[in-house]
Structure formats: C-alpha cells, structure tokens
Amino acid sequence: MSVTDASTVFQQTSVADQFARARAVFATGRTKPISWRIAQLEGLLRFVDDCESEIADAISADLGRGSMATFMADVGPVRHEIRHTLADLHKWVKPTSIPITAATAPGKAWSQPEPKGTVAILGAWNFPLLLTIQPLVSALAAGNTAVVKPSEISGTTADLIARRLPQHVDGEAVQVVCGGVETSAALLDLPFDHIFFTGSTTVGRLVMEAAAKHLSPVTLELGGKSPVIVAADADIEVAARRIAWAKSINGGQACISPDYVLVEESVRPALVSALLRELPARAQHDSTRIVNRGHLERLRRLLDTHGGEQFGGVIDDDKLTVSPALVTDPHPKSPLMTEEIFGPILPLVSVPSVAAAVRFVNDRPKPLSLYAFTGSGATEKLILDGTSSGSVGINQAMYQILVPELPFGGVGDSGMGRYHGRHGFDTFTHHKAVLRKPISPDLSMTYPPYGSSMQRL
Numbered sequence: 001m002s003v004t005d006a007s008t009v010f011q012q013t014s015v016a017d018q019f020a021r022a023r024a025v026f027a028t029g030r031t032k033p034i035s036w037r038i039a040q041l042e043g044l045l046r047f048v049d050d051c052e053s054e055i056a057d058a059i060s061a062d063l064g065r066g067s068m069a070t071f072m073a074d075v076g077p078v079r080h081e082i083r084h085t086l087a088d089l090h091k092w093v094k095p096t097s098i099p100i101t102a103a104t105a106p107g108k109a110w111s112q113p114e115p116k117g118t119v120a121i122l123g124a125w126n127f128p129l130l131l132t133i134q135p136l137v138s139a140l141a142a143g144n145t146a147v148v149k150p151s152e153i154s155g156t157t158a159d160l161i162a163r164r165l166p167q168h169v170d171g172e173a174v175q176v177v178c179g180g181v182e183t184s185a186a187l188l189d190l191p192f193d194h195i196f197f198t199g200s201t202t203v204g205r206l207v208m209e210a211a212a213k214h215l216s217p218v219t220l221e222l223g224g225k226s227p228v229i230v231a232a233d234a235d236i237e238v239a240a241r242r243i244a245w246a247k248s249i250n251g252g253q254a255c256i257s258p259d260y261v262l263v264e265e266s267v268r269p270a271l272v273s274a275l276l277r278e279l280p281a282r283a284q285h286d287s288t289r290i291v292n293r294g295h296l297e298r299l300r301r302l303l304d305t306h307g308g309e310q311f312g313g314v315i316d317d318d319k320l321t322v323s324p325a326l327v328t329d330p331h332p333k334s335p336l337m338t339e340e341i342f343g344p345i346l347p348l349v350s351v352p353s354v355a356a357a358v359r360f361v362n363d364r365p366k367p368l369s370l371y372a373f374t375g376s377g378a379t380e381k382l383i384l385d386g387t388s389s390g391s392v393g394i395n396q397a398m399y400q401i402l403v404p405e406l407p408f409g410g411v412g413d414s415g416m417g418r419y420h421g422r423h424g425f426d427t428f429t430h431h432k433a434v435l436r437k438p439i440s441p442d443l444s445m446t447y448p449p450y451g452s453s454m455q456r457l
C-alpha cells in the first residue's frame with residue numbers, strides 16, 4: 001500500500017467514525033427537544049462573538065479581506081440568521097393542523113416536523129464562515145446532528161472552525177472534518193439523512209451521484225453566470241454604481257455576483273463610461289485577493305481568450321490580484337462568456353431590446369441570480385415572467401439575500417433546494433403526515449362490500 005493509499009484509508013476511517021458518533025448522538029433523542037436546539041443556537045452565537053477577531057484574522061489570511069468587509073459579509077449575516085432563528089423557532093417546531101375531508105371524518109390531521117437525522121454540510125471558501133455556519137444554524141434548529149466540512153481552500157478558517165466551534169456547541173453532535181477532495185469523497189460515501197453542498201455545478205453533479213447510492217436528499221447551492229439586464233429606461237448612473245459595487249464584493253468571488261451585463265444599445269455608451277468610472281472606484285474599498293494561484297491562472301485565461309475590447313484587468317502575480325476589468329463585446333463562445341467568472345471581470349454585450357436580452361438569458365443554463373435595471377413596470381414584468389433564476393434583484397444587485405425570509409437557492413444548473421430562515425428549517429426537517437381517528441364510530445360502510453352511499457363521500 002502506498003503512502004497516499006494509507007492516508008486515504010485513515011481519513012476514511014476517521015470521517016466514518018465521526019459520522020458514527022454524530023449518528024449515535026441522534027439515536028439518543030437528545031437533539032429533539034427545543035431546549036437542546038436553542039442551546040446550540042446560543043452556542044453558535046457565542047462562537048461567533050468570542051471568536052470574531054480570530055475569524056477576521058483567519059479570513060484575512062485566506063482571502064486578504066479586511067475585517068469590516070468580513071463583519072458585513074460573514075459575521076453579521078451569520079449572527080442575523082441565528083437571532084432570526086432563535087426568535088421564530090418556537091413557531092416552526094409546532095405541528096400544523098390540516099383540514100380533513102368528509103371521507104376521513106371524524107378525525108384530526110396534522111403535519112409534524114421531525115429532524116431528518118444526521119446531515120452533512122460541505123461549505124465553500126469564498127464566504128468561509130457564512131457558507132459553513134449558516135446551513136448549520138438551520139440543521140441544528142431542526143434538531144439534527146451534523147458532520148461539517150469547511151472548504152480546504154480557505155484552510156485557515158477551516159482550522160479555526162474545527163478547533164473552536166466544538167467548544168461552543170454539543171461537540172459530539174456537531175463533528176467538524178477538515179481535508180480536501182478525498183475527504184469530501186469519503187464523506188459523500190456515507191448514508192447521510194441529508195447532504196447540503198455549496199460549490200460548483202460540476203462537483204454538484206458528483207454529489208448528487210454519490211447521494212443516489214443511499215437515496216440521501218440533497219440541497220445543491222451551486223454557481224453559474226448571473227446576468228444583469230440594463231434597459232434603456234434605467235437610471236444609468238445608479239445602475240453602474242450598484243453593478244460595480246456588487247462586482248467589487250469579495251473581489252467578484254461571490255456566487256450571486258453579477259457575471260455579465262446585457263445593455264440596450266441606445267444606452268450602451270453612457271453605461272460603459274459610467275462603469276469605467278465606477279468599477280475602479282468601488283474596487284478600491286475591497287482588499288480581497290484572488291484565493292489562490294490556480295484561480296488567478298483561470299482568470300488570466302479568461303482575459304487572454306475573450307476576443308473583445310478590454311479596459312483594466314491588470315494582474316499582479318505577487319499579490320494575487322486582478323484590477324477590475326470591463327470587457328466589451330467578448331466572443332460569445334469564449335470561456336469568458338461560457339464559464340462562471342468568479343473574479344473582478346465584467347463582460348458587457350449590447351442587445352437590440354429587452355426581449356432580445358431575455359432570449360439571450362434563456363439560451364443559457366438557468367442562473368443563480370438575475371439583475372434587472374429598469375424604470376418601467378412593463379419591462380420588469382417582461383423580464384420576471386420571461387426568465388427563470390434562483391433569485392432576482394430589480395434595480396439592485398445582491399441585496400435580495402439580506403431579506404431573511406426570502407428563499408435562497410438555485411434552479412436548474414444553479415442548484416436545487418433552498419435555505420435561509422424558515423426555508424432552511426424546512427430543508428433539514430421531515431414533515432411527517434399524521435391522521436388520528438377515534439376508535440368509535442367504526443362504521444360498517446367503510447369496509448367491503450361497499451354500498452352505493454360510499455360514492456357520495
């Protein structure tokens with residue numbers, strides 16, 4: 001056996017052991033009472049509060065991001081999700097009474113929420129706290145035990161989560177595993193009661209394949225190319241500022257980042273000149289670097305092969321940065337227009353009309369988000385009714401995720417399932433259908449041979 005084989009076997013044993021421990025805790029039933037769930041949520045809040053500066057340092061080490069940006073993008077939203085869940089959990093855990101029919105009367109029907117069991121959460125590196133802990137909030141609120149794998153690409157934050165999180169929650173019920181692709185694969189081999197994966201569409205397909213073996217339900221939070229449609233009647237200055245702001249967040253490394261712009265021809269010159277001003281202005285407030293050399297090389301390839309006119313996009317190999325780039329009229333088959341960009345490069349294509357923009361979007365895989373800038377209700381309706389995406393932002397980009405009870409998730413190639421608030425609780429909950437009948441009356445007409453009176457029921 002080679003060294004690699006041996007370490008793989010060790011890793012698999014270890015992940016399987018951690019799964020078994022989480023599963024054993026679930027079997028005791030201790031995670032079901034609301035008191036346990038509340039204690040876990042309070043523990044998560046203490047973890048974030050006690051470790052806030054360590055979290056900021058870890059994310060700075062992983063991504064070069066400043067502490068204020070980390071507060072706004074990772075720490076603040078996690079805190080908000082925990083507090084929102086704590087405030088409403090007592091409502092979510094209640095059974096829902098369901099009206100019965102003449103054929104089922106007398107009786108009482110209800111749907112009863114119960115935890116699914118032991119769930120896997122595979123986080124992503126771009127918001128390494130948020131995308132690991134936010135699903136965990138929902139999983140614990142729903143009474144599950146969990147095996148959590150932070151992304152190996154944001155390794156410093158992953159180590160921090162592995163070291164500090166178990167100290168603040170039920171450390172047997174929440175198992176943290178660290179490791180790379182082999183660890184993810186070993187995890188996906190286990191019979192989880194739900195798998196929650198955040199990552200690329202390509203790996204999402206592998207996750208679903210692995211889950212099929214055990215019929216594990218999956219939530220796939222994937223990526224894709226989120227378009228921005230700018231109509232001729234939009235406020236171009238505000239549109240440019242908001243697009244540039246959204247694109248600058250985390251160096252463009254966000255799953256709901258605007259990926260490319262479709263602009264009506266008549267306002268193209270005004271939008272291009274406003275973007276050329278706004279893109280560098282917004283980016284100067286974000287210190288996030290490209291996460292690693294592999295991703296920097298990927299962005300270099302996108303810049304080298306687009307075939308359009310490029311403004312900006314200077315690569316600093318030592319600092320792992322790319323200055324904001326606007327690329328007008330890239331070749332439609334270039335990687336820039338076919339692959340998710342996940343970096344500070346914004347392609348812009350002009351279209352003769354909003355209807356043409358809708359067709360352009362519909363010719364491609366369904367995006368995670370779609371943004372529309374328009375001053376007209378009719379144009380808004382044309383876009384909303386004519387396209388399908390995980391979420392939509394009208395006259396703003398990315399803010400939709402800040403509304404706690406809006407479902408967050410993709411559709412088609414951008415994923416399946418949803419979370420945030422009640423939607424997250426429901427994702428990790430099985431709603432069990434129950435009907436209780438009284439013993440009496442025990443009507444003879446309900447047994448064969450059936451009389452004609454049954455037809456009236």
Ligand code: NAD
Nearest residue numbers: 124151152180181184185198199200203221222223224255
């Ligand atoms: P990725 O899919 O390459 O990797 C995700 C995880 O999958 C990694 O941690 C890795 O351990 C595991 N993995 C990789 N190859 C595997 C394999 N062959 N078998 C089993 N597991 C494997 O994604 P990434 O580069 O870490 O993240 C970027 C992607 O994630 C982008 O597409 C982005 O849009 C998406 N994303 C989506 C959301 C969302 O909420 N929808 C959020 C953040 C990122």
